[in-house]
Amino acid sequence: MSTAATALSAETAAQPQAKWDRDPILTVEHLTMRFGGLTAVNDLSFSVGHGDITALIGPNGAGKTTVFNCVTGFYKPTEGRIVMRHGPGMQQETVDAVTASDKRYRAANDGSVFLLERMPDFEISKRAKVARTFQNIRLFSGMTVLENLLVAQHNPLMIASAFTVGGILGLPNYRRAQREAIDKAVSWLEQVNLIDRADDPAGDLPYGAQRRLEIARAMCTEPKLLCLDEPAAGLNPRESSELNELLQHIRGTGTSVLLIEHDMGVVMEISDHIVVLDYGVKISDGDSGFVRNDPKVIAAYLGVDDEDEIDIPEVRQELVELEKEARRQGHADAGLKLPKGDSE
Amino acid sequence: MAADNSAVPASDINPVGAQIEREQRAAATPPAAHNTFDWKTAARNAAIAAFIAGVLGFFFLGMRTDIAPGGLVITYRWLVLLFAVALVFLGRLLLETFIFNAAPALARVIAGLLFIAAIGFMMAYDVPGTRQLNRLLVGVGLGAAIVAVLYLVAAYSRRAPAAKRKTVTGPPTWASRAPGIVLFLIAAGLPFIITTLFPGQQRQYIDLAILIMTYVMLGWGLNIVVGLAGLLDLGYVAFYAVGAYSFALLSTHFEFMGFWMALPLAGILAAFWGIILGFPVLRLRGDYLAIVTLAFGEIIRVVLLNWYDFTGGPNGISGIPKPTFLGMDFTRGEDGVAAFLGIEYSTIHRFIYLYYIIFILAIITNLVTMRLRKLPVGRAWEALREDEIACRSLGINTTNTKLTAFAIGAMFGGFAGSFFATRQGFISPESFSFLESAIILAIVVLGGLGSQLGVVAASVVMIGGIEMLRNVGFVNNIFPGFDPVQYRMLIFGFAMVAIMVWKPRGLVTTRDPSAVLKERKKIGADMVAQGEGH
Numbered sequence: 001m002s003t004a005a006t007a008l009s010a011e012t013a014a015q016p017q018a019k020w021d022r023d024p025i026l027t028v029e030h031l032t033m034r035f036g037g038l039t040a041v042n043d044l045s046f047s048v049g050h051g052d053i054t055a056l057i058g059p060n061g062a063g064k065t066t067v068f069n070c071v072t073g074f075y076k077p078t079e080g081r082i083v084m085r086h087g088p089g090m091q092q093e094t095v096d097a098v099t100a101s102d103k104r105y106r107a108a109n110d111g112s113v114f115l116l117e118r119m120p121d122f123e124i125s126k127r128a129k130v131a132r133t134f135q136n137i138r139l140f141s142g143m144t145v146l147e148n149l150l151v152a153q154h155n156p157l158m159i160a161s162a163f164t165v166g167g168i169l170g171l172p173n174y175r176r177a178q179r180e181a182i183d184k185a186v187s188w189l190e191q192v193n194l195i196d197r198a199d200d201p202a203g204d205l206p207y208g209a210q211r212r213l214e215i216a217r218a219m220c221t222e223p224k225l226l227c228l229d230e231p232a233a234g235l236n237p238r239e240s241s242e243l244n245e246l247l248q249h250i251r252g253t254g255t256s257v258l259l260i261e262h263d264m265g266v267v268m269e270i271s272d273h274i275v276v277l278d279y280g281v282k283i284s285d286g287d288s289g290f291v292r293n294d295p296k297v298i299a300a301y302l303g304v305d306d307e308d309e310i311d312i313p314e315v316r317q318e319l320v321e322l323e324k325e326a327r328r329q330g331h332a333d334a335g336l337k338l339p340k341g342d343s344e
Numbered sequence: 345m346a347a348d349n350s351a352v353p354a355s356d357i358n359p360v361g362a363q364i365e366r367e368q369r370a371a372a373t374p375p376a377a378h379n380t381f382d383w384k385t386a387a388r389n390a391a392i393a394a395f396i397a398g399v400l401g402f403f404f405l406g407m408r409t410d411i412a413p414g415g416l417v418i419t420y421r422w423l424v425l426l427f428a429v430a431l432v433f434l435g436r437l438l439l440e441t442f443i444f445n446a447a448p449a450l451a452r453v454i455a456g457l458l459f460i461a462a463i464g465f466m467m468a469y470d471v472p473g474t475r476q477l478n479r480l481l482v483g484v485g486l487g488a489a490i491v492a493v494l495y496l497v498a499a500y501s502r503r504a505p506a507a508k509r510k511t512v513t514g515p516p517t518w519a520s521r522a523p524g525i526v527l528f529l530i531a532a533g534l535p536f537i538i539t540t541l542f543p544g545q546q547r548q549y550i551d552l553a554i555l556i557m558t559y560v561m562l563g564w565g566l567n568i569v570v571g572l573a574g575l576l577d578l579g580y581v582a583f584y585a586v587g588a589y590s591f592a593l594l595s596t597h598f599e600f601m602g603f604w605m606a607l608p609l610a611g612i613l614a615a616f617w618g619i620i621l622g623f624p625v626l627r628l629r630g631d632y633l634a635i636v637t638l639a640f641g642e643i644i645r646v647v648l649l650n651w652y653d654f655t656g657g658p659n660g661i662s663g664i665p666k667p668t669f670l671g672m673d674f675t676r677g678e679d680g681v682a683a684f685l686g687i688e689y690s691t692i693h694r695f696i697y698l699y700y701i702i703f704i705l706a707i708i709t710n711l712v713t714m715r716l717r718k719l720p721v722g723r724a725w726e727a728l729r730e731d732e733i734a735c736r737s738l739g740i741n742t743t744n745t746k747l748t749a750f751a752i753g754a755m756f757g758g759f760a761g762s763f764f765a766t767r768q769g770f771i772s773p774e775s776f777s778f779l780e781s782a783i784i785l786a787i788v789v790l791g792g793l794g795s796q797l798g799v800v801a802a803s804v805v806m807i808g809g810i811e812m813l814r815n816v817g818f819v820n821n822i823f824p825g826f827d828p829v830q831y832r833m834l835i836f837g838f839a840m841v842a843i844m845v846w847k848p849r850g851l852v853t854t855r856d857p858s859a860v861l862k863e864r865k866k867i868g869a870d871m872v873a874q875g876e877g878h
Contacts, residue, residue, distance in 0.1 A: 138737075203871045
């Protein structure tokens with residue numbers, strides 16, 4: 001066994017209760033997703049800490065987007081439990097009670113528990129307050145930027161318009177709600193620096209602006225957890241650093257963030273917690289310092305042809321040295337995923 | 345070559361690939377400008393087109409088989425072929441001069457020649473019973489029309505690149521609303537315009553106005569489903585039928601049930617059937633959605649046709665009561681509306697009243713739709729048309745949203761159907777064939793998906809146009825042997841194709857945003873998605 005890995009395992013063992021395990025907003029437990037004969041995600045468990053920025057990384061095809069689609073209800077998982085919590089702590093008793101019943105969720109003022117694998121996608125956004133963005137941007141391109149943000153506030157506006165009846169009659173209640181919705185949209189547009197384009201069709205915006213708008217749109221649903229699928233893909237370095245600031249701001253508003261990202265600059269800089277997937281299995285879980293030194297991660301990433309996946313020079317240097325060490329110790333096939341037993 | 349071009353600064357790096365091509369393009373002489381006209385090319389292209397027309401038409405036009413004693417004989421019609429070839433040659437030359445290369449001087453000469461030719465043609469045509477002066481006037485009109493069309497087409501084709509701009513900016517002034525307001529005022533005063541201008545044909549024209557208005561209302565109703573929610577519905581006539589039969593059956597079974605009482609019930613029943621249709625099609629996309637809605641429309645018609653005990657089958661239902669005005673009928677007697685209002689009785693009053701009923705129903709449809717667009721449910725419809733998956737990620741219940749679109753669209757179809765029943769006094773399943781669905785859908789598509797004004801324009805063009813073509817028998821006096829009434833459907837088909845070629849996204853192609861922060865900008869149709877099944 002590699003000495004580095006042993007040392008690191010000992011380190012994790014020394015602090016068995018990480019912050020995200022003590023106070024998670026989302027726990028994914030034994031998640032398995034099969035598509036016919038293909039197992040995209042296999043017995044995956046991890047937690048997303050309250051108020052954290054959590055990154056889900058891994059080589060192409062590792063199953064990251066599948067996990068996302070399970071969490072946001074676009075896929076129904078084959079096995080496993082996905083629990084979203086509003087309010088502090090594990091709330092283990094409530095979770096067990098809801099799981100044993102045939103209910104989908106239990107909402108209360110002091111803390112609510114949602115079993116996401118039982119809920120349809122739109123309810124996950126509406127009730128459990130999980131918002132998401134998409135890897136290939138999905139804006140309403142024929143509608144203006146402002147309209148995009150108003151569509152995101154559909155559910156509160158629907159209630160304010162008394163399910164359309166009050167709105168048709170033009171009751172003052174709805175008009176006030178509409179004004180507030182526009183104010184909220186404006187504040188997010190200012191935040192993502194798109195206020196000057198508010199009346200332009202969303203499809204006319206440049207790529208980077210569309211990414212920012214999609215995040216603003218997701219934030220207009222007032223989520224407790226924001227899931228971002230490769231938000232930095234296709235952004236230039238300046239836009240990337242703006243994205244970092246935006247994500248920090250979102251965390252500041254009390255929303256937890258779960259992101260899939262290939263850009264290690266973004267991931268290492270802002271993430272409190274990183275989960276690494278490879279071939280649908282979790283291979284590492286910890287803070288950025290831990291993950292970047294984990295030989296399994298290094299092996300998984302060096303196994304990918306495209307070494308640019310890791311684009312921080314120091315990290316790459318470290319990886320090369322660690323790989324040499326691994327080879328010296330007999331793992332001639334360091335390019336492949338290390339056998340499971342070796343690291344335990 | 346790039347090196348020869350002094351305008352491009354010398355570079356150390358040799359240009360490669362696309363860069364070379366770009367620089368070569370920049371260095372090359374600019375392409376022939378619009379106003380330079382090459383006689384030889386134009387003549388050669390026209391000759392080629394004429395030759396192709398000659399080859400293609402050799403058997404089709406040049407020869408004809410006729411039945412003769414003892415078998416078929418071939419008669420030769422070289423004159424017809426020659427005429428066709430000359431026509432193609434001339435047409436191509438016109439295209440070359442007016443559109444492909446603008447040659448102002450030549451264009452004027454040709455326009456002048458055409459003008460004179462039109463007059464000459466009319467003067468030379470000696471039709472018995474027409475006076476010289478009349479023919480001259482028609483000739484001048486015809487010539488002017490040809491020249492005007494040519495110039496308009498030329499101007500439009502030159503302007504086309506500018507028209508493809510993505511966004512059209514415009515302040516929310518009265519000017520932008522003017523077309524709608526003018527149309528509204530015309531429609532509101534239409535019966536009086538008709539009775540004043542055409543006292544002889546008032547009944548016919550008011551009937552036509554009622555028909556157009558019915559289709560405007562149906563178009564607006566279907567626009568909710570197809571234009572806003574983006575769900576292609578080929579069976580909209582089913583709701584029209586449900587509305588019509590609801591009123592017909594209610595009124596014939598219950599004495600007290602008049603039009604005004606049955607109208608809301610018919611709307612509710614149609615909305616109910618809209619939801620019933622909505623459920624099975626919720627999961628369907630694209631072509632499958634279109635096929636199921638088409639089937640639904642046919643199922644309703646076939647049930648009406650075969651459920652003899654209930655619907656009367658192919659015999660239909662007759663004796664449907666006329667609408668009353670404050671409980672009074674439009675009759676000559678003491679208790680009639682005319683006596684109540686103190687005006688002289690005329691049969692036309694009832695038609696004017698029917699016109700105003702459908703006018704108000706249509707206006708209500710429009711106002712409700714415009715309002716719904718600015719409400720969350722309307723925005724959700726449009727968002728659904730743009731991207732259903734994104735909608736679900738934002739917590740929008742797409743099932744309910746689709747069902748409300750189907751239900752509200754169906755409700756207006758039901759109102760219109762109920763009006764149809766009371767206007768006709770008799771309904772049968774024949775009135776609710778697939779052709780009706782197709783016409784309503786064509787109105788929505790030709791008008792421009794989601795556009796309210798477009799629906800009006802398309803209804804007037806399609807319903808009004810096809811009816812007006814019945815009334816152009818006088819053309820037969822001018823061109824003996826050509827009766828446009830016979831070619832009505834052909835002309836109609838050509839018109840539809842022409843609109844779709846000229847404006848592929850319909851007559852009105854911009855989308856008005858439902859909420860504005862600072863400046864109202866219209867959104868070009870190329871940005872707007874068309875939804876499922878298109």
